[in-house]
Amino acid sequence: MNEPHQGEFCITSENDIVMARKVVRDAATALGFGITDVTRIVTAASELTRNIYHYAKSGVMHWRSLNQDARVGLELTFEDSGPGIVDLEKAMEMGFSTGKGLGMGLPGVKRLMDELVIESTVGKGTTVVVRKWLKK
Numbered sequence: 001m002n003e004p005h006q007g008e009f010c011i012t013s014e015n016d017i018v019m020a021r022k023v024v025r026d027a028a029t030a031l032g033f034g035i036t037d038v039t040r041i042v043t044a045a046s047e048l049t050r051n052i053y054h055y056a057k058s059g060v061m062h063w064r065s066l067n068q069d070a071r072v073g074l075e076l077t078f079e080d081s082g083p084g085i086v087d088l089e090k091a092m093e094m095g096f097s098t099g100k101g102l103g104m105g106l107p108g109v110k111r112l113m114d115e116l117v118i119e120s121t122v123g124k125g126t127t128v129v130v131r132k133w134l135k136k
């Protein structure tokens with residue numbers, strides 16, 4: 001692999017949601033993901049970027065390639081210093097939204113990715129880590 005193995009991207013404006021999709025699309029494609037998985041990963045990244053923009057106003061997305069036990073994957077980390085999530089369990093439920101959303105973002109991300117870890121502290125911020133593994 002001659003492609004860069006990691007990178008980061010600041011989310012500060014609505015246009016960055018579009019830009020983040022492109023960054024993630026390029027990274028996933030370079031790693032060898034097929035069109036279906038690329039679309040899943042890009043959709044998940046889009047939802048998480050949108051959440052940062054809507055609830056925290058700004059944040060950072062890090063991406064890096066994974067090489068574990070002969071498996072290749074892509075890890076995306078979304079970090080913000082926003083208000084945090086009061087009830088994580090509720091936030092993961094389909095249809096739960098504190099805003100005007102449909103509450104489909106986080107449950108959708110869970111379905112689209114192989115792994116999802118959320119850490120959130122009210123008043124401090126939220127970190128969401130998602131991973132997708134390349135199928136052999």
Ligand SMILES: Nc1ncnc2c1ncn2[C@@H]1O[C@H](COP(=O)(O)OP(=O)(O)OP(=O)(O)O)[C@@H](O)[C@H]1O
Binds near residue numbers: 082083
């Ligand atoms: N980064 C974040 N910071 C603070 N709260 C968040 C963050 N991400 C999600 N949340 C909280 O979790 C809830 C559920 O998020 P989710 O993305 O599933 O739905 P939504 O954003 O409300 O609607 P949708 O994504 O369908 O437009 C949000 O309404 C919000 O309260």
Ligand SMILES: [Mg+2]
Binds near residue numbers: 047051104105106
């Ligand atoms: Mg959302």
